[in-house]
Amino acid sequence: MPPLLIGRDSIIEDFEEGIDDGPGAPGRLMRVTGARGVGKTVMLTEFGRIARAHRWEVIDETASNGLAQRLLERLSPTKPAVSLSLKPSVSVAGLGGVSLGEASISSQQMPLTLREALGSRLDGLERKHAGLLITIDEAQAADRNDMIAIATAVQHLIREERDMAFVFAGLPTIASKWLNDDVLTFLRRAQAEQLGDVPLEDVHDALQDTFDDSGITLAGQALDMAVKATEGYPFMIQLVGYHVWRIAYRRQRDVEGIRTVSEDDARQGIDNALTRLGDAVHGPEMDGLSPIDKTYLLAMAQDDGPSSTSAVAKRMGKSLNYANIYRTRLIDAQVIRDMGYGKVDFAIPYLRRYLREHAAYIRMRR
Template sequence: MVARTANPFKPTAGRMPPLLIGRDGVVEDFEEGLDDGPGAPGRLMRVTGARGVGKTVILTEFGRIAKARKWEVVDETASDGLSQRLLDRLAPDGPTMSLSLKPSVSLAGLGGVSLGEASVSSRRMPLTLREAMGRRLDALERRKAGLLVTIDEAQAADRDDMVAIATAVQHLIREERNVAFVFAGLPTIASKWLNDEVLTFLRRAQAERLGDIPLDEVEDAFVDTFDGSGMSIGGEALRKAVEATQGYPFMIQLVGYHIWRIAYRRQRGSGTGGHMEVGDADADAGVANALDRLGDAVHGPELDGLSPIDKTYLLAMAQDDGPSSTSAVAERMGKDVAYANVYRTRLIDAQVIRDVGYGKVDFAIPYLRRYLREHAACIRMNAAR
């Protein structure tokens, strides 16, 4: 039996795609930051973008770059206990004390010294992390290496955790230690953290906002990736594949994956062997499969994070075939323009919709209009509960 060829596309969150297209500038900024030494802008970076634009992929690539320079990489995703997990990973002998980000210190036991769990105040945590990172850097810097810390989904972090991490990193940068810190998240990270007086340090982080990929780069990537796996794509099939992606990074992977899979199965099943080529029917079927998967992977989770009124605004927009008038959206909602504009602004900040000028807005996430129309009844029913 002939060994099966692996599908070169990877439409899974965080998996490295075959070609990191359209992100050369961001990657170069980070590489220059590592090479230029302490204090370089690329060593303190925030990466934002809507779901599916490749934030986690960028963090993975940054880790690969740092490891190639013999740096140590500590990568975490924001959730409860973030600071404790970082401390445990940085401690030279593994987990040390259990730290609780509470406003008071509670130590019980013989002579005032706890014989069990230690509870350390949030004001102590930054110094603890700073010490742990400093000790790790002492060893790394002796061999001309450094420490990269990446935090994904930073918008979900607890404020005390962010204060602890930001304060520790700030002191290490002031001391010109060989450290880099990158945090990534949805666009709401800006309003949640960057306006916090205690976290003003993070405002100085170099901002990298990930968006869509130019279609000519998508076309080149498809041709190269298919060709590299022993299959060619061109003509109408290529045009359909490229246009279906709308330049959306996750959709590029989805479309490529499903078209390749269908074409490979068809030709392998026919037993013809030899060179494989994507046909128009393969492209049509692959795009249809990708669209079905996009709803489950991107649209559903995106809507889950929105308020009922946010969703009402989007459903009002979905009645239009193209850009929507903000006044028409307000009328459909049964509200005045000022009220509706509060949710318009929220959705723009979250990069769910975009301002297209002249009092109009449009969807920023590909095919969201289609998804809303198909699931409108379910969305309204859930919002009414």
Template sequence: MKTKRMNPFKPTAGGEPPLLIGRNRVIRDFEKGLDNGVGAPGRIMLITGARGTGKTVMLTVLGDKARERGWEVLEETASSGLCERLVSELRTKEGLMDKLTIRPSVSFAGASVSLGEAELSPKRMPETLRKAMAARLDILEKRSSGLLISIDEAQAASMEDMIAIATAIQHQIRERRNIAIIFAGLPQMVSDLYNDEVITFLRRARLNVLSDVSLDEVRNAFSQTFADSQMTISDSQISVAADVTKGYPYMIQLVGYYIWDAADIRDSWVVTDEDVKNGIDEAHYDLDNAVCIPELQGLSKTDREYLEAMSQSDGPSATAEVARRMGKSAQYAATYRKRLLDAYVIRETERGEVDFAVPFLREYLRKKS
């Protein structure tokens, strides 16, 4: 019996894969930003892309790169109370009294008033967050360290929170403090941030759009990863596996994981054609459940009809043709086109044409029709 080994592929959300295929430039830009000091462009970064392109993975990797340099890293996911959590964590790390959890009260005109409430109001939040950052940076800079803040799913943040964060960060940069921030989110995050006059300084941020990976890079990654784990796989099997992924990062991890696992279940060091077939089938099943089904949840019946009309095309669909297939006027269909674009379920390829943001959604809809 062979010695059991750990599967080298990591398809879980945020799990760091063995090879960050096609992402070396993003990592290099960030590392140069940290190494080149205050004011380097890589210290303010926006990472965007469709679901499943590895945005959360990149935050994990970049956080590790900062820690390797002795930086402190605060990792958050955008949701209600984002700024309050950041203030709380900054103060907790300072060792100061956490005003978010310990709120002394005073009596005024017979009413009890929490002293922390006013400080944490939206109006006061930019100042509160700025002071908490500055106090933490005072401590870190004595250790020749810096502070990285990463915020995932940034498209879900309230504009009040984003303004408070941007205002606080901008003050630290003006004061030449050792700070960096990364926002990761769906593409509408970028337009939302760029369109707000209060946070226009983010237009100077380093923008990285994570897209699909070239199939040559996928083939090379499969070859190297299987070889490193001492699992034998043929060039033809690698080509079949790579082509199935279409370069979609999450699918790359799923296909690699299940092919490797199929051979491992047989207690074999050699991948067979049956392992490749079974692995691909399992990958499609997982992708449907992890990406395609959640992508469609919450959509209206007409939203679905628009997508089903699009799925009849092998590539981008002309919006006029989608409306014709739906049996609706172009004006009527345009309402649902905009809704789906805003949710980044679809994307605009050229003027008058749209395509699926997640490449495998077309196949899923065809299977279900």
């Protein structure tokens, strides 16, 4: 969790007002989207802090198989849910071969079970004038049955004006995966918050103030280098701030009386931040793309600036219409952005550099 959140005042205010304004407030049902590294998980953590400050209970989950079941177990840890699905185990003589079996959970019954469990937990919380916040991270990875179960249960409780909030976050692909699903229309009503880059003037002030608070001065050319290196990308702001501070602190620990970040400190910190950015953001982003998506990006990486979509198609050895399928996919995923006039550019900072450095490896994997 970064020591200071910048450029996120509006979304934080919307959520906190939702808690204060009571059931039905828009800020209590929210979806947060954005590319990797823009701070989605940080926002969920901040929402949890705000909710706890209001004496609310918070349940944080990350989407993966069994999501609805895990929520149910956290809500009712001593009450196993039961369905009508039977697993035959014993054949009883004299009963015409009728089998007895043990009960298990079925996805069809999960919505009702979750609704009951949530309602029961809210009964206790509301008696204490408190509420319940549920956050789901990486929602694009959720199983459809789990999302149906959760959305159905939450929808009923919100209609009943219960004291709860539900926030789900994920990559931009959740818009096409979940919001266009006829069974999940309820999620379309969630307040949409798309996280993007932070203005550099805000980055400048935040870095300077945070370093001052730690007793180390970041100013002049060193500050300008650090600010420019972040490109306003939230995760890079964290990385640059931390690594520059760490290097400056180590040097000053050995040289008494020096309390200022040098240009060399800034340069080394930025290099370390870039390495970490590749491991934490660029690598996972590439792992989630198809081979042809990667081919499109490698073709773009040959340019020093925005790429012509026709030139990219030619480098791929494909027709413009064929290449445009992957152009659209990558824009929707916020990996690249439309620059107008038939041009595209990378939306994730330093991705061009990463692709150039790892081109041979990416081609070999493909």
